[in-house]
Amino acid sequence: MARKAFVVVVIVAALALIAWSGVTNYRAHQALVREQKAHELVLTPDGGVTAAAGPGASAGQAAEPPNPLEGKQAPNFTLEDTAGKKVSLADYKGKAVLVNFWATWCGPCKVEIPWFDKLHDQYAPQGFEILGVSVDDLDLDDKAKLANEKAEVVKFAKGMQINYPVLFNGLSLTSYGELDAFPTSFYVDRSGKIIDVVTGLISRDEVEANIRKALASGKA
Amino acid sequence: MAKLSSLFAIAGLLAGVYACAQDTMPWQSESDKPAPAVRYEYPEQVTVAAGKPAVVEMHFRVREGLHINSHTPLDKSLIRTELILVEPPGVKVAAVDFPQGASYSLKSLPNEKLSVYTGEVVLRAHVTATPGEHLVEASLRYQACDSDSCYPPKKAPVAVDIIAK
Numbered sequence: 001m002a003r004k005a006f007v008v009v010v011i012v013a014a015l016a017l018i019a020w021s022g023v024t025n026y027r028a029h030q031a032l033v034r035e036q037k038a039h040e041l042v043l044t045p046d047g048g049v050t051a052a053a054g055p056g057a058s059a060g061q062a063a064e065p066p067n068p069l070e071g072k073q074a075p076n077f078t079l080e081d082t083a084g085k086k087v088s089l090a091d092y093k094g095k096a097v098l099v100n101f102w103a104t105w106c107g108p109c110k111v112e113i114p115w116f117d118k119l120h121d122q123y124a125p126q127g128f129e130i131l132g133v134s135v136d137d138l139d140l141d142d143k144a145k146l147a148n149e150k151a152e153v154v155k156f157a158k159g160m161q162i163n164y165p166v167l168f169n170g171l172s173l174t175s176y177g178e179l180d181a182f183p184t185s186f187y188v189d190r191s192g193k194i195i196d197v198v199t200g201l202i203s204r205d206e207v208e209a210n211i212r213k214a215l216a217s218g219k220a
Numbered sequence: 221m222a223k224l225s226s227l228f229a230i231a232g233l234l235a236g237v238y239a240c241a242q243d244t245m246p247w248q249s250e251s252d253k254p255a256p257a258v259r260y261e262y263p264e265q266v267t268v269a270a271g272k273p274a275v276v277e278m279h280f281r282v283r284e285g286l287h288i289n290s291h292t293p294l295d296k297s298l299i300r301t302e303l304i305l306v307e308p309p310g311v312k313v314a315a316v317d318f319p320q321g322a323s324y325s326l327k328s329l330p331n332e333k334l335s336v337y338t339g340e341v342v343l344r345a346h347v348t349a350t351p352g353e354h355l356v357e358a359s360l361r362y363q364a365c366d367s368d369s370c371y372p373p374k375k376a377p378v379a380v381d382i383i384a385k
Contacts, residue, residue, distance in 0.1 A: 104297045105363055106370035111328045135372070156297065181369040200368035201328060 067197035068177065074099070074188045075175035079133065079167035082154050087131065087165050089188070096123075096214035098130045099186040101170050101179055104156040105136070108201040109183045113160045115204045119211055120164050126215055127190065132162055133170035135182060140169075187211070191218030257286050257364035258341075258376045270351040270384035273314070278303075278378060280341040280360060287336040288362040290321025294335050298363070299373050303343060305358035310350040311382060317344040326367055349384035356380045 069075075074097075078088040089097065100116065102109035113132070120130050134153045139145040150168060157166045171179070176186070187196040187210045195217050196210050261279040268274035282288055289298045303316050319342060321335030347356075359375040 103370065103372075105299050107326055107329055107332070107334070107365055108368050108370060110332075111326075137373075152297065181371055183369070 067194075067199075069186070069194050070197055072194055073192050074186060074194050075173075077173050077175065079169055079173075081165045081167050082150075082157060087167055089131070089192075092129050092131075093192065094190055095127045095129050096190055096211065096217075097188040098128075098211065098214070099133060099176075099188060100130060101133045101135050101176075101182055101184045103135045103182050104152060106182045110160065111201055112183060112204075112207065113162060115207055117161060117163050119208060123211055123215065128211060128215055130164040132157070132164060132166045133173070134166060134168055135170040135179065136168075137171070138169050185210075187214045189214045189218035193218055255283060256376060257283050257371060257374065258288060258360060258362050259283075260360065260376055260378045261340075263380060265381040265383065267383045267385060268347065268349055270349060273346060273348050276345045276347055276380060276382070278343045278345060278380065280343070280376065282338050282341060282364070286364045286366050287324060287334070287338045288341075288364045290335040290337055291318035292321065292335060294333055298334075299361075301337065301341075301360065301362045303345075303358055303360055303378075304375070305345075305356065308354050308356060310352060310384075311354045311356055312348045313356075314346040314348070316346070319343075328367070347382065349382050351384050354382045354384070356382055 074089060076088060076090045078086050081087045089099065098116070100112075102113070116130050116132070120128070136149060136153055138149050153166065153168060173179075181199050183201065184197070184199045185207075186194050187198075189195050195214055198206075198210070259281055261281050263276070263279075266274075266276050268276070289300050291301050293300050301318070305313060305316070307313055319337070321337060324334045324336050324338075325332055326334075343360075356379070358378040358380075360378060361373060361375050363373040364371045
């Protein structure tokens with residue numbers, strides 16, 4: 001009886017050790033794969049970034065799960081624009097809208113803004129609008145600082161020749177989830193439904209395809 | 221013999237428990253929270269000569285594939301890396317030296333030169349401490365980006381125990 005128990009215990013211990021070593025090996029392998037993936041994107045001095053995974057694939061990051069707002073009605077919001085006017089998403093009912101969250105300190109945002117300018121000109125006659133929502137920090141309790149911070153955003157927008165409404169204080173929009181990477185763009189169709197959410201820089205062609213999709217979707 | 225069996229049983233059980241406690245099983249999802257872009261590595265404790273100027277080298281690590289602006293970014297609109305430090309009683313921090321940033325430009329913005337830190341970043345703090353043990357707490361404020369996205373400014377906490385003898 002005791003001998004049987006001993007054998008059982010040895011088997012249990014052996015199985016536990018096998019499981020442990022298997023898990024350890026698995027984790028080591030996963031870490032190696034992650035490290036190798038991270039090396040697919042290498043910063044090179046002055047020559048630029050070589051991204052094996054291409055635009056849209058951030059370093060060492062797996063494909064993002066879809067944003068929970070995709071397929072849902074875009075939450076309405078009202079923010080102040082650079083002219084001091086209150087602008088609401090609801091003002092654009094019936095139009096396809098690109099809600100683009102950006103910041104003055106965001107390099108990739110600077111890449112796509114000139115595309116937006118041109119695409120805005122091109123598709124506005126078909127009922128397309130862009131709202132550029134700045135997520136730059138605003139010190140709402142200090143009037144002098146607030147004025148300076150807003151002036152920086154205005155200066156940036158003028159420098160980039162943005163030809164669509166630029167709104168302040170995007171970080172106050174909690175209904176759009178935790179925005180923790182920029183640029184982030186919400187493509188809203190004519191019925192007010194979010195058809196796509198894109199975080200990070202994508203190609204101009206992909207931006208245009210999303211705009212066309214938003215224009216074609218949700219028609220009355 | 222029965223005692224020996226019990227010992228083995230306990231050993232087997234402990235090995236199983238250890239395996240479960242130490243590792244996330246392949247079928248279990250790991251935490252969704254991404255690792256911070258920058259973390260403080262070392263030292264946690266340094267010993268310096270009391271009352272005499274000393275240099276404490278603080279080592280930080282920027283996550284692979286990311287870069288942060290240097291202490292002296294080339295564009296005013298960019299958020300520079302800085303150390304926010306409150307001197308505890310008995311410690312004077314005369315200055316903090318930041319390394320020079322490396323010159324980079326993104327493929328998508330080839331004409332825009334950036335001054336950035338990647339990989340290991342070492343800050344040198346010039347300190348003078350009175351005899352005793354002092355905990356210096358600080359935070360490194362930074363703003364990180366990769367080639368496609370930028371992330372809001374964050375702070376990496378730092379704590380160094382300075383023993384002055």
